Amino acid sequence: MSDSNETRRTERIIVHVDPELEDLLPGFLEDWKEEVTSIREALERNDYETIRKLGHNMKGIGGSCGLEPITDMGRLLEEAAKAMAQEAIRVHLETLSSYLERVEFVYE
Amino acid sequence: MIGNSKILVADDDPKFQKLMRFTLEKHGFEVTVCNDGIEAKEAIGHNPVELIISDYVMPNMDGLQLLKTLREEGRDTPFILITAHGSIDSTMEAIKLGTVEYLTKPFDPEEIVLAAQKALNIGHMTRELSELREAVRAKYSFENLIGQSPSMQEACRNIHKASQTTANVLILGETGTGKELAARAIHYNGPSKTGPFIPVSCSAFSGGTLESELFGHVKGAFTDAYRDHKGRFELADKGTLFLDEVGDVPLSTQVKLLRVLQEKRFERVGGQQTLDSDFRLIAATNKDLKDLVRGGLFREDLFYRLSVINITMPPLRKHLEDIPSLVKHFLQQYTRINKKDIKTLSLEAMKVIQSHPWPGNVRQLENAVESAVAMCEGNMIKLADLQLELGELPSERTPDSKDYQGSLPQVVAAVERQMIQKALDQNEWVKARAAKALGVSERVLSYKIDKYGLGKG
Numbered sequence: 001m002s003d004s005n006e007t008r009r010t011e012r013i014i015v016h017v018d019p020e021l022e023d024l025l026p027g028f029l030e031d032w033k034e035e036v037t038s039i040r041e042a043l044e045r046n047d048y049e050t051i052r053k054l055g056h057n058m059k060g061i062g063g064s065c066g067l068e069p070i071t072d073m074g075r076l077l078e079e080a081a082k083a084m085a086q087e088a089i090r091v092h093l094e095t096l097s098s099y100l101e102r103v104e105f106v107y108e
Numbered sequence: 109m110i111g112n113s114k115i116l117v118a119d120d121d122p123k124f125q126k127l128m129r130f131t132l133e134k135h136g137f138e139v140t141v142c143n144d145g146i147e148a149k150e151a152i153g154h155n156p157v158e159l160i161i162s163d164y165v166m167p168n169m170d171g172l173q174l175l176k177t178l179r180e181e182g183r184d185t186p187f188i189l190i191t192a193h194g195s196i197d198s199t200m201e202a203i204k205l206g207t208v209e210y211l212t213k214p215f216d217p218e219e220i221v222l223a224a225q226k227a228l229n230i231g232h233m234t235r236e237l238s239e240l241r242e243a244v245r246a247k248y249s250f251e252n253l254i255g256q257s258p259s260m261q262e263a264c265r266n267i268h269k270a271s272q273t274t275a276n277v278l279i280l281g282e283t284g285t286g287k288e289l290a291a292r293a294i295h296y297n298g299p300s301k302t303g304p305f306i307p308v309s310c311s312a313f314s315g316g317t318l319e320s321e322l323f324g325h326v327k328g329a330f331t332d333a334y335r336d337h338k339g340r341f342e343l344a345d346k347g348t349l350f351l352d353e354v355g356d357v358p359l360s361t362q363v364k365l366l367r368v369l370q371e372k373r374f375e376r377v378g379g380q381q382t383l384d385s386d387f388r389l390i391a392a393t394n395k396d397l398k399d400l401v402r403g404g405l406f407r408e409d410l411f412y413r414l415s416v417i418n419i420t421m422p423p424l425r426k427h428l429e430d431i432p433s434l435v436k437h438f439l440q441q442y443t444r445i446n447k448k449d450i451k452t453l454s455l456e457a458m459k460v461i462q463s464h465p466w467p468g469n470v471r472q473l474e475n476a477v478e479s480a481v482a483m484c485e486g487n488m489i490k491l492a493d494l495q496l497e498l499g500e501l502p503s504e505r506t507p508d509s510k511d512y513q514g515s516l517p518q519v520v521a522a523v524e525r526q527m528i529q530k531a532l533d534q535n536e537w538v539k540a541r542a543a544k545a546l547g548v549s550e551r552v553l554s555y556k557i558d559k560y561g562l563g564k565g
Contacts (some may be wrong), residue, residue, distance in 0.1 A: 059120040059192060061124050061213070063213075063214030
């Protein structure tokens with residue numbers, strides 16, 4: 001059971017995206033990874049406004065790049081930040097972080 | 109034109125800015141990005157753009173505040189408001205302020221390209237419409253009412269005064285003296301100038317069709333009423349209704365006119381629903397309305413209702429001194445239209461024009477100049493280019509009793525026949541032009557041609 005979960009956490013996630021986004025997406029991916037760190041730090045100091053704003057922005061742009069999960073996780077983070085739900089933020093952040101580490105783009 | 113347009117994108121998310129710039133520039137647009145409403149407002153002040161795409165939620169000044177500020181400053185730049193899902197509370201307000209479109213994040217980048225093209229198209233059409241409106245306004249400005257003679261100056265003063273009010277106006281004057289031009293000048297310089305100007309010639313319709321034309325009708329109101337039809341009163345809402353030849357309105361319709369003038373409410377022919385219309389009324393006639401009132405052919409109460417302000421357009425024979433400036437104006441107008449290079453008229457031609465009686469007034473003079481411009485081969489209109497009958501004609505000399513042999517209807521018919529034949533010959537049997545010169549509708553002219561069995565000579 002534990003092995004199976006481990007496998008799922010390290011599995012690559014292949015996303016087929018518009019080739020025209022090839023110039024933008026690698027940069028965006030690095031930005032989102034940095035934002036995960038920023039959210040983690042904000043959570044340490046109970047800065048929910050920063051978390052809400054970053055979640056809101058992810059919600060707005062993810063789907064536009066063909067990455068619906070970013071939009072979904074952004075929405076969850078924004079809502080959790082509004083509710084000051086620390087535990088929920090931690091869970092969503094881990095899901096987001098895992099997604100960002102595993103996602104791979106295929107431009108076609 | 110649309111592909112090179114300048115677009116400003118306002119959004120505080122750097123990634124969104126990058127995505128918008130990338131997508132729009134790829135389609136040939138010139139893109140400027142800003143972080144909030146204040147930056148956007150400053151940027152537009154320095155470098156105007158043709159479209160603004162703005163996020164709703166931004167620090168310092170949000171998208172809605174930016175839109176409000178721009179509209180308050182009189183800028184009508186097309187605006188696309190972008191909202192994140194769940195934050196569309198102010199959408200209605202944005203639409204009221206003239207947002208062309210709003211999109212909800214996240215959206216496919218191609219959606220913003222389509223929305224931008226649509227907004228820019230609307231922007232171009234709005235600008236064109238406003239330029240056309242301006243051109244029409246310029247055409248009917250007071251400066252285009254030509255004449256320095258005391259009678260024309262008085263008419264111009266009254267037209268100006270009438271334009272400053274919303275009162276009903278009655279314009280009197282012979283055929284061709286410029287009654288419609290005066291009505292348009294009142295409209296395009298008055299409080300209803302942004303509304304429509306709806307002219308209707310009452311003499312062109314018989315009793316029943318006139319009512320249907322003025323008030324509209326509902327489907328099935330009469331045999332040919334296949335669908336609902338809006339009347340001129342309805343179309344003139346927020347604008348001006350110009351009732352030309354109001355003296356020809358039958359008594360049965362006059363009662364209905366009186367009611368709509370009093371109440372600004374009416375029903376379509378065959379309809380039950382009462383409709384409102386906020387129109388300004390200008391009426392005109394070449395008949396002596398007071399005389400019609402005395403003869404029981406025109407309602408006195410309607411006459412007083414119409415003639416709150418009276419304006420009389422003088423016949424050309426009463427302001428002959430204006431002929432040179434009128435000729436100059438028409439000469440410039442028709443040389444431009446016909447792409448000719450005619451500078452002036454010979455002294456001889458001008459002398460003939462000045463001594464002509466012009467029973468058809470300024471309209472007849474205009475037609476004569478138009479025709480001369482068409483005939484002229486050099487850069488000066490000569491006597492030979494004028495299509496005026498120089499010999500003595502029954503309509504142009506003082507008639508004596510020997511012209512009047514027979515009963516009154518016979519004499520009237522003979523004169524009418526002669527005038528129509530002459531107008532048709534002078535206008536190469538182009539009925540529209542002949543009708544204009546005679547001051548009658550084309551329909552009336554066709555009827556008379558049949559009646560008198562006229563043919564090309």
